[in-house]
Amino acid sequence: xxxxxxxxxxxxxxxxxxxxxxxxxxxxRPRRFFAxxxxxxDQGPGLTFVVVVVLFAQAPRFALGVDPFPVLGGQTVxxxxxxxxxxxxxxxxxxxxxxxxxxTVILAAAVDDRAGVSETVQVLAYASAPCVVVGVPVGxxxxxxxxxxxxxxxxxxxxxxxxxxxxxxxxxxxPAVLAYGLGFRTLAPARELLLNLPVG
Numbered sequence: 001x002x003x004x005x006x007x008x009x010x011x012x013x014x015x016x017x018x019x020x021x022x023x024x025x026x027x028x029r030p031r032r033f034f035a036x037x038x039x040x041x042d043q044g045p046g047l048t049f050v051v052v053v054v055l056f057a058q059a060p061r062f063a064l065g066v067d068p069f070p071v072l073g074g075q076t077v078x079x080x081x082x083x084x085x086x087x088x089x090x091x092x093x094x095x096x097x098x099x100x101x102x103x104t105v106i107l108a109a110a111v112d113d114r115a116g117v118s119e120t121v122q123v124l125a126y127a128s129a130p131c132v133v134v135g136v137p138v139g140x141x142x143x144x145x146x147x148x149x150x151x152x153x154x155x156x157x158x159x160x161x162x163x164x165x166x167x168x169x170x171x172x173x174x175p176a177v178l179a180y181g182l183g184f185r186t187l188a189p190a191r192e193l194l195l196n197l198p199v200g
Contacts, residue, residue: 041118042122047121057184122160123157139192
């Protein structure tokens with residue numbers, strides 16, 4: 001599930017520069033990115049990408065005290081770093097693959113000719129690009145990032161699995177909400193915004 005292909009046609013460039021380029025391209029030219037940058041069996045760069053996104057998303061929450069964490073041995077800073085790495089390196093990949101498995105089951109029931117599980121994992125990972133800012137405690141910003149990520153995910157599903165946008169939205173909406181709403185914890189600010197909308 002985490003195969004890293006060293007030389008694959010259409011695969012992503014490796015290293016920090018590759019991550020930065022992927023992040024920029026998926027935000028600016030997402031259709032071309034998903035068409036050219038997602039390669040069968042090449043999950044390594046996508047997995048690294050989502051780990052970096054989670055690091056950026058979670059760091060402000062720990063630093064600002066939004067998310068309390070257990071302090072080990074009285075070392076607050078080191079404990080924060082430890083839990084940050086644990087969330088990004090251990091929890092995030094597990095959640096990514098669980099949601100991708102759910103999406104695969106949904107696709108298998110509705111789409112006969114589709115791309116593989118690896119491509120779905122990559123789409124799920126790269127679509128998280130806007131979520132780098134969800135750690136900033138500004139509700140509208142968090143919600144906008146999640147909505148953007150969901151839109152990217154639906155587009156990625158349509159491009160990679162060669163299905164219509166409407167069909168991709170129907171088949172991918174629930175996994176997308178799980179990943180970018182529940183996973184990145186943007187559902188609470190979304191609910192707060194909806195409750196505070198002016199009525200009439």
